[in-house]
Amino acid sequence: MTSLPVAVDAMGGDDAPWSVVDGARLAVERGIPVVLVGQPERLEAADGFEVIAASQVIAMGADAAQSVRKMKDSSMVRAAEAVRDGRASAMVSAGNTGAAMAASLLRMGRIRGVARPAIAVPIIVPGRAWPNVLLDAGANTECNPEWLVQFAQMGAVYCRDRWGVEKPRVGLLSNGEEAGKGSPRVKETFELLEDEAWQSQSGAVFAGNVEGRDLLADLVDVIVTDGFTGNVALKTAEGVAKQLIRALLAAFDSSPDARRGAELLAPALAPLYDEFSPDSVGGAILLGVDGVSIISHGASSPTAVANAIQVAHDLAQRGTVGSLRRILSSG
């Protein structure tokens, strides 16, 4: 049990600092200790919060690696340092994803044995209590088969620790279900994933290839892919959902009859909205760094920020990084 606070990058996110401070306040109301990291003069109204001072802000569109190297007193870098130095249990940022990744990696370091950290993103599975975890969602555009096996291990540990899935099923994203499908690299990864050793070590089971259409399906619990494909698949899913919902909303408002119909349907559609809302699944996590680092969407609402803080706190409490260390350093 840790009573350390979660370090929250108060300067990251489209409506920072206020969306973030409001989210932090919600988290505190849930009993989670929080320390804000940012420019004290812009956080004066955030009364009641402990603040770690950081004079610089890394912009949303800034070059990630360069910013992190140069802006040593940025909120993101200071938040990662707070975790490294044992002042915070975990960090949360809704800022520049690449910079949050770089800051976490450079300040917290990698877990011993981990070749590359990966971004793991939860994807809702309609009708199921837990999402599918997709990784890598964009940290590494090209991946060796060996890295992908580590992603499978890390994804399985994360899935178990966060959602209580006893024996996570891991699928490999490919262009066909059959074992022989995929690029040469995917085929090689398939063979490595068939090996029993990593499966028993991680308490996971390899379920073979999955396809793009299975992203939201209850076929597996963890979906492994390189960061390029993962990014494309994830953004495709978001784009299609947005386009469809936009078209629906326009239809709902297209005539008096349609508006009356939409009103009658509202109670039936509300749970659907909650289920498909990105707010409810919480942020992405950078797996493989030696600390808990949660990366929230730039457009995160206060609720989304609060959920991300809660997830960060819970994972720190459960010692997820310790589990990852045990499994990966022995691999």
Add this chain to the structure above:
Amino acid sequence: MTSLPVAVDAMGGDDAPWSVVDGARLAVERGIPVVLVGQPERLEAADGFEVIAASQVIAMGADAAQSVRKMKDSSMVRAAEAVRDGRASAMVSAGNTGAAMAASLLRMGRIRGVARPAIAVPIIVPGRAWPNVLLDAGANTECNPEWLVQFAQMGAVYCRDRWGVEKPRVGLLSNGEEAGKGSPRVKETFELLEDEAWQSQSGAVFAGNVEGRDLLADLVDVIVTDGFTGNVALKTAEGVAKQLIRALLAAFDSSPDARRGAELLAPALAPLYDEFSPDSVGGAILLGVDGVSIISHGASSPTAVANAIQVAHDLAQRGTVGSLRRILSSG
């Protein structure tokens, strides 16, 4: 102007031969000449149709390359031969995609100068009269940058010939809009695509990187990617749309109020259904082979089959393969 018939593989598709024959009949009613290719004894009831006899049928799940090599009297191989031999203007199959591809490639051959044929798939763009063309949707899991430039050329010609888009904008699918984003291979392709020569030669313009979320957006007209990524993106889009629609339909039927609301909304939703229906955009095309080969979905309805036949006929009439020959053999 050709008055040659379109060769239709009567044995390919989930409900073959009848879904296909019904589709062929619809096409004939539209004034398009059709010749069926398949087992005469199973097509006896297809009165009024000319039939090219083929004794073998390649199953939906069969190994593509092997089947095409061994089953020389299959409907797919015979249909491709009919195009090669000048007995048909184009071919349409709703059977095994890989086999249709292999049969077309082996019997029609490649257009001179084409390194690899690619599957081009239309993706609806809500509110726009023409779709985005995505290629390669799965013919080549790994692609050299040079091949991708040819895909851009072929996609542009196809887009202009089929939908009358004067100067197609070509986007490169990547994990970020910025020029520096992507795998090493994508970055290299970006540089080649920036070259003016292919653009002026093809009457196209390179519009830079696009992301997964832009698949259905009115940003470009042609989206170029390798067959692995293209397949994943396309199936992701299909999967998300299906999951969302399934969830909506369940909500529409969840209470008497919801049912009444859905009834009131029906007239507003009907055009949406038509717009998002795969039937309306027609089949995929194998670009780069020396003939028109349209590959329709296995679950194609008679209307979808008729539309595919119409597209095949139109492209043959317009001399699309001739345009491709001119542009690619001079490249």
